[in-house]
Amino acid sequence: MIGSHVWVEDPDDAWLDGEVIEINGEEIKVKCTAKTVVAKTSSSYPKDPEFPECGVDDMTKLAYLHEPGVLQNLKCRYDANEIYTYTGGILIAVNPFKRLPHLYDIQVMQKYKGAALGELSPHPFAVADSAYRQMINEGISQAILVSGESGAGKTESTKMLMRYLAYMGGRVSNAEERSVEQKVLESNPVLEAFGNAKTVRNNNSSRFGKFVEIQFDQRGRISGAAIRTYLLERSRVCQVSDPERNYHCFYMLCSARKEDVEKYKLGNPRTFHYLNQSNCIELDALNDSEEYIATRRAMDVVGISEEEQDAIFRVVAAILHLGNVEFSKGQETDASEPKNDKSRFHLKTAAELFICEWKTSNMPLLFRCDEKSLEESLCKRVFVTRDETITKALDPNAAALSRDALAKIVYSKLFDWLVEKINVAIGQDKESKFLIGVLDIYGFESFKTNRCLTGCHLPACL
Numbered sequence: 090m091i092g093s094h095v096w097v098e099d100p101d102d103a104w105l106d107g108e109v110i111e112i113n114g115e116e117i118k119v120k121c122t123a124k125t126v127v128a129k130t131s132s133s134y135p136k137d138p139e140f141p142e143c144g145v146d147d148m149t150k151l152a153y154l155h156e157p158g159v160l161q162n163l164k165c166r167y168d169a170n171e172i173y174t175y176t177g178g179i180l181i182a183v184n185p186f187k188r189l190p191h192l193y194d195i196q197v198m199q200k201y202k203g204a205a206l207g208e209l210s211p212h213p214f215a216v217a218d219s220a221y222r223q224m225i226n227e228g229i230s231q232a233i234l235v236s237g238e239s240g241a242g243k244t245e246s247t248k249m250l251m252r253y254l255a256y257m258g259g260r261v262s263n264a265e266e267r268s269v270e271q272k273v274l275e276s277n278p279v280l281e282a283f284g285n286a287k288t289v290r291n292n293n294s295s296r297f298g299k300f301v302e303i304q305f306d307q308r309g310r311i312s313g314a315a316i317r318t319y320l321l322e323r324s325r326v327c328q329v330s331d332p333e334r335n336y337h338c339f340y341m342l343c344s345a346r347k348e349d350v351e352k353y354k355l356g357n358p359r360t361f362h363y364l365n366q367s368n369c370i371e372l373d374a375l376n377d378s379e380e381y382i383a384t385r386r387a388m389d390v391v392g393i394s395e396e397e398q399d400a401i402f403r404v405v406a407a408i409l410h411l412g413n414v415e416f417s418k419g420q421e422t423d424a425s426e427p428k429n430d431k432s433r434f435h436l437k438t439a440a441e442l443f444i445c446e447w448k449t450s451n452m453p454l455l456f457r458c459d460e461k462s463l464e465e466s467l468c469k470r471v472f473v474t475r476d477e478t479i480t481k482a483l484d485p486n487a488a489a490l491s492r493d494a495l496a497k498i499v500y501s502k503l504f505d506w507l508v509e510k511i512n513v514a515i516g517q518d519k520e521s522k523f524l525i526g527v528l529d530i531y532g533f534e535s536f537k538t539n540r541c542l543t544g545c546h547l548p549a550c551l
């Protein structure tokens with residue numbers, strides 16, 4: 090109808106609103122603020138002329154629940170620093186990309202305690218409070234799903250949920266003993282050091298899914314917790330492209346205190362193949378050497394001993410050395426061998442670092458190899474049939490693929506071990522009455538092509 094207000098799609102601004110000034114069959118002419126556009130009637134949407142200036146705190150209150158209406162509402166709330174909005178029982182968070190500490194302080198937590206969902210402004214504390222109340226009142230375990238695009242703010246929202254649950258179910262612990270909730274929150278830096286990396290969208294992107302299970306006793310007090318992780322992105326260990334980085338721990342270790350860098354025979358990260366495939370080495374807002382110290386401290390807090398920490402970083406360094414082993418043609422047909430002295434040095438160092446004195450550590454024995462065995466495992470493949478064992482030499486390309494597969498599997502085992510270790514340190518309550526699970530699932534990304542860049546089909550690449 091002429092004079093009605095509509096939304097029409099726009100290639101630059103996604104949606105433009107304006108007034109219909111002409112109708113020609115299937116097409117309408119719309120006068121927008123900056124320009125007049127012609128659009129198909131079928132791809133235009135009605136606009137609510139009475140839409141409140143500051144938007145609505147629950148999308149279900151919108152006169153029209155369509156894409157331009159939802160986006161307009163989120164935008165005007167965002168402009169007023171209102172980053173949270175409900176859609177019924179679902180909370181939508183828009184990443185503010187700036188700290189808003191007044192939204193999360195203790196007074197705010199107190200305000201949300203016991204308030205019904207929808208009574209106060211939309212907030213992760215309200216969602217956590219509602220889950221906690223339902224668990225107590227109905228005696229049923231609860232789950233909160235946090236989902237969204239990479240960089241949307243899932244991990245930050247998860248931390249807020251955890252903080253609130255810790256506030257509600259926390260015990261008064263003595264100064265010497267750390268509470269379960271403290272340990273869960275303090276395990277974050279360790280998991281982030283080994284499971285997060287810079288991606289195009291997020292400088293601290295979680296490259297794994299995480300399910301945190303908070304266990305409660307009959308009285309609603311936290312009695313234990315467990316962290317389960319899923320689908321660590323293994324391919325990143327060997328392949329990074331501009332402007333992304335590998336896992337933070339590799340850069341941290343290269344920037345560690347001098348004695349550690351010397352002990353692990355490291356140096357400039359640009360000299361390592363697994364790091365220098367991307368030009369992005371340093372990050373503006375992240376000091377790798379400070380992060381190294383902070384990670385070590387966080388490891389102390391979650392109960393990883395000095396000896397275990399050394400074992401962990403030896404494996405990290407060994408992976409970097411392994412990545413620098415290049416192969417050339419060997420003497421036999423289709424065989425391979427380390428390319429030169431430099432490759433031999435890295436192979437030897439990787440083998441040395443992989444061998445540890447695992448006396449008191451219960452870390453799984455990843456390797457117990459000398460240089461020769463490591464070389465053989467990379468340059469040859471062993472097939473075991475019912476009657477015999479066949480050893481086949483691998484050409485340089487295949488040897489490089491075995492090297493990468495080994496690096497990936499070792500790294501993912503190391504990550505699993507760390508998670509296990511954190512769980513032991515936090516302590517689980519097998520007798521717990523109920524639990525609240527928070528699932529922070531891997532942010533999805535949309536690429537033109539989604540595939541493994543090596544083209545190999547090794548399971549370790551998946």
Ligand SMILES: Nc1ncnc2c1ncn2[C@@H]1O[C@H](COP(=O)(O)OP(=O)(O)OP(=O)(O)O)[C@@H](O)[C@H]1O
Nearest residue numbers: 186187188239240241242243244245291294295532
């Ligand atoms: N509520 C918030 N307040 C302030 N900054 C935020 C908030 N949410 C997100 N950010 C900022 O955005 C960055 C990315 O957020 P976050 O790591 O939570 O995203 P994500 O959805 O978990 O991404 P990925 O799936 O890649 O791990 C954070 O490092 C932080 O700088």
